[in-house]
Amino acid sequence: MIAGVHTQGEDCIELRRLFRYFGKTKAVHDISFSVARGHVFGYIGPNGAGKTTSMRILSTLDLPSFGDAFVDGFSVVNDPELVRRRLGFMPDSFGTYRDVNCEEYLDFFARAYGLVGRERTERLRWVLDFTGTVGMKDKPIRGLSKGMKQRLCLGRALVHDPKVMILDEPAAGLDPRARIQLRKMIRELADRGKTILISSHILTELAEMCDSVGIIEQGQLLATGSVDDIQRQRNQTRELIVRVLDRAEDAAAALKIHLPTRLAVELGTTADGSPPAEPGKIIVDGELIRFEFEGDVRDQAELVAWMVGQGFAIAEVQSHKKSLEDVFLQVTEGLVQ
Numbered sequence: 001m002i003a004g005v006h007t008q009g010e011d012c013i014e015l016r017r018l019f020r021y022f023g024k025t026k027a028v029h030d031i032s033f034s035v036a037r038g039h040v041f042g043y044i045g046p047n048g049a050g051k052t053t054s055m056r057i058l059s060t061l062d063l064p065s066f067g068d069a070f071v072d073g074f075s076v077v078n079d080p081e082l083v084r085r086r087l088g089f090m091p092d093s094f095g096t097y098r099d100v101n102c103e104e105y106l107d108f109f110a111r112a113y114g115l116v117g118r119e120r121t122e123r124l125r126w127v128l129d130f131t132g133t134v135g136m137k138d139k140p141i142r143g144l145s146k147g148m149k150q151r152l153c154l155g156r157a158l159v160h161d162p163k164v165m166i167l168d169e170p171a172a173g174l175d176p177r178a179r180i181q182l183r184k185m186i187r188e189l190a191d192r193g194k195t196i197l198i199s200s201h202i203l204t205e206l207a208e209m210c211d212s213v214g215i216i217e218q219g220q221l222l223a224t225g226s227v228d229d230i231q232r233q234r235n236q237t238r239e240l241i242v243r244v245l246d247r248a249e250d251a252a253a254a255l256k257i258h259l260p261t262r263l264a265v266e267l268g269t270t271a272d273g274s275p276p277a278e279p280g281k282i283i284v285d286g287e288l289i290r291f292e293f294e295g296d297v298r299d300q301a302e303l304v305a306w307m308v309g310q311g312f313a314i315a316e317v318q319s320h321k322k323s324l325e326d327v328f329l330q331v332t333e334g335l336v337q
C-alpha cells in the first residue's frame with residue numbers, strides 16, 4: 001500500500017467537512033461529497049456560492065480553514081504533490097500567455113509536469129488531436145477565438161494524463177456549437193475513466209453530461225445526487241400530458257375522482273399557449289389533458305390502462321421531468337444572498 005493513501009474505494013474525489021473562511025465570509029461551509037471513478041459531477045451554484053474556492057482547494061491552489069479533500073485517495077493538505085500529479089485543473093480564466101503559440105504553450109506545461117523525450121512528443125500529439133487544435137498549433141494564443149482558447153486550456157489540463165479533472169466554468173462564453181463539442185469531449189474523457197468535477201451556471205448543459213450534481217449556495221451544499229435523486233428528495237412531480245381523441249373534459253373529471261392523492265384537486269381550463277400545469281390542477285386544452293403526477297412509470301402505465309378501460313381513446317401520453325434548471329430554482333429558493 002502506498003503511504004498516505006486515504007481511501008482505496010471507488011471514490012476518486014472526496015470533500016470531507018470542508019470549510020474555507022475569508023475573514024467573516026464563509027466561502028465554503030462544511031461541504032462533504034464524493035465522486036465515483038469515471039463519473040462526471042456537476043457543481044452548480046450562483047455567483048459567489050463557493051464553487052471556485054472549493055475547486056481551488058481540490059487543485060491545491062489554496063488550503064481549507066478546516067476539513068480535508070482527497071484526490072484519488074491523497075489528501076490535498078498532507079500530500080499536495082501527489083494530488084497535483086493526478087489532477088488536471090482548467091481555471092475559469094486563461095491567464096497571460098499571449099505571445100506563445102499553442103504547441104509551445106502545451107509543451108511548457110508538459111515540461112512542467114516532467115514529461116521528456118518521446119513520451120512528451122506523443123502526449124502533445126494526442127492532446128492536440130483530441131482537443132481539435134492540431135491546425136492551430138503554430139498560431140499565437142492572442143489570435144485564438146474563445147472556443148479555441150477553451151480547447152487549449154482543456155488540453156493543458158490533460159497534458160500529463162491526469163486521473164481527475166477539475167473544470168471551472170469551461171462552457172462560459174462559448175457559442176452553442178462549441179458547447180456541444182466541449183460536452184462531447186468531457187463525456188469521452190469520462191468514458192476513458194477520468195473523474196471530472198465541472199462547475200457551471202449553464203444548468204441545462206450539465207443535466208445531459210453529469211452523472212450527479214451538487215447544488216451549492218452561500219458556501220453550503222443544499223442538495224447532491226443524480227438529478228432524479230434530487231427530484232425524488234424534493235418530492236417533485238412530473239407533468240403528464242395525455243391526448244384523448246374526444247371527451248377530454250369527461251376524462252379530466254374522471255381522473256380527478258380516480259386519483260385524488262396523486263394529482264389535482266381543482267379542475268381548470270386554458271386557452272392555447274398556456275403555461276405548464278400548476279401543482280393541484282388538471283388542465284384541459286383541446287384534446288390535451290395536463291396535470292402533475294407523483295407516481296413512477298408503473299403507476300403511469302396503470303393510469304393509462306385505467307383510462308383505456310374507462311373507454312377513453314388515448315392517442316398519446318407524454319411525461320416531462322423537471323429540468324435541472326427547475327430543480328435548481330426550487331432547491332435554492334428562499335435563501336437570501
Ligand SMILES: Nc1ncnc2c1ncn2[C@@H]1O[C@H](COP(=O)(O)OP(=O)(O)OP(=O)(O)O)[C@@H](O)[C@H]1O
Binds near residue numbers: 022052
Ligand atoms: N481570496 C478571497 N478573499 C476574500 N474573499 C474571497 C476570496 N475568494 C473568494 N472570496 C469570497 O468567497 C465567496 C465565494 O467565492 P467563489 O469565487 O468561490 O464563488 P463562485 O461560486 O466560484 O462564484 P462565481 O460563479 O461568481 O465564480 C464570495 O463571497 C467571494 O467574494
